[in-house]
Amino acid sequence: MYAAPVPQTPTGETPVIETRGLSKVFRRATAVDSADLTVRPGRIYGLLGPNGAGKSTTLKMLLGLLPPTKGDVRLFGQPWNRQALSRIGASINGPSFYGHLSARQNLAVHAHLLGLPATEADHVLEAVELTGTGRKKAKSFSTGMKGRLALAIAMLGNPDLLILDxxxxxxxxxxxxxxxxxxxxxxxxxxxxxxxxxxxGEVSSVADDIGLIAQGRLRYQGSLADLAPDGDLERAYFTLAGGAHESQAVTP
Structure with missing residues (x-):
């Protein structure tokens, strides 16, 4: 079994996310097994893995949507607490919106719930290129447009951390x-x-750091260059993640 190293954090720099021994067991099935994540500020951390590997379960534990079976989570240098969630924007398990409302109306509702001015909606609409949707109802959006709306909702309030599934x-x-x-x-x-x-391919084109999870275990954590020194990312990925028949971890 490959032991995922913990990336070195520069002196004086507090990791945005740290987990130690983070685990989730559903009945007798282990979805996440002793994951030690370290996410540094100002970077894009790509969490890679086959479908059903434990990625979504890990993110849900970071957000408090699922309680860990064991292990610790620290956010912004502090033990997990609900106050830290005000600094996090997230899009988990696909877009969640009011189908009978326009994109801007959806964002205005979420802004109100967050105690933000309705004008905040305009800033994020522009960022995700949905300003031209006008009064069009969200239920008639294409799949891609719905994804952009979910991203815009996550960006409300200018969070310090975005978690995107x-x-x-x-x-x-x-x-x-x-x-x-x-x-x-x-x-x-x-x-x-x-x-x-x-x-x-998508993660490798944008991520600064990589965590590769398979069968609930973190198989690699570090830079892309170290993941595949010979440049063959696909081979390195499948070597660590295993074949499709090996990656049947349980996630809800």
Whole structure:
């Protein structure tokens, strides 16, 4: 079994996320097994792994949506607490919105719930390129547009950390390119993104650091260059993640 190293954090720099021994067991099935994640500020951390590997379960534990069976989570240098969630924007398990409302109306509702001015909606609409949707109801959006709306909701309030679960799903090549640009602009201001995906090519094109999870275990953590010194990322990925018949971890 490959032991995932813990990336060295520069002196004086507090990791945005740290987990130690993070585990989740559903009845007798282990979904996440002793994961030690370290996410540094101002970077894009790509959480890679096959479908059902434990990625979404890990993100849900970070957000308090699932209680860990054991292990510790620290956010922004402090033990997990609900106050830290005000600094986090997230999109987990696909878009959640009011189908009978427009994109801006959806964002205005979420802004109100967060205690933000309705004008905040305009800023994020522009960032995800949905300003031209007008009064069109969200239920009639394409899959890609719904994904952009979910991203806009996550960006409300200018969070310090974005946690995105498969944000590329349903996006066309132009939308994926726009997403890459948005993520880079976000981290250029010192903020952080955790990006979960099973798409090796997409994560490798944008991530600064990689965590590779398979069968609930963190098989690798570090830079892309160290993951595949010979440049063959696909071979390195499948060597660590195993074949499809080996990656049947249980996740809800």
């Amino acid at each position: 498969e944000p590329q799903n349903g996006l066309d090549p132009e939308g994926i390119a726009a997403l890459r640009t948005m993520m880079r602009r976000f981290t250029e201001t010192g903020r952080t993104i955790v990006l979960s995906s099973h798409l090796l």
